[in-house]
Amino acid sequence: MPPLNALEILKEAILLERHGKAFYQKVAEQASQKEVREFFQAMAAEETKHMEVLTRQMQALLDSGKFIQDPAPAEADFSARVITPALVTQLEKAEFEAAAVAAAMLMEKQAIELYRHRHEKSQDPAEKDLYGWLAKWEEGHLELLARLDREIRQAAWNQMGFEPF
Secondary structure, eight states: OOOOOOHHHHHHHEEEEHHHHHHHHHHHHHHHSHHHHHHHHHHHHHHHHHHHHHHHHHHHHHHHOOOOOOOOOOOOHHHHHHHOOHHHHHHHHHHHHHHHHHHHHHHHHHHHHHHHHHHHHOOOHHHHHHHHHHHHHHHHHHHHHHHHHHHHHHHHHHHHOOOOO
């Protein structure tokens, strides 16, 4: 199969972000606890930001045949705002939502892989910057989810009386 061109990569990236947003929104809708719902709503909002950046780039590519140096939204310390003791406690008790954290980690890994690959292969500096920035942002999401997963697991082990190994 021939390598994907820049427009096809953008379409794939937008689709990945769209799937992530839909997943996070669905989990948020089903969450019964406020902190859990707000966490997944925040993750959906993050995916929306990614889609907006990618859509601007696709429009620029269609209009001019080139990527643009897009001033990306500032990255806030997302993890400090969303991981609270209440969230961990509520997720530990909500098995579906706790499982959704693990599933979300897989989605983030898939996005990181696509963005890293395109960052390495691109010869266009603006495209390279775009995918490097997106990979870094998704890596932050993955680190957040992994931290949350560890905390949920530890809370479950503590509740079950397991000794840490």
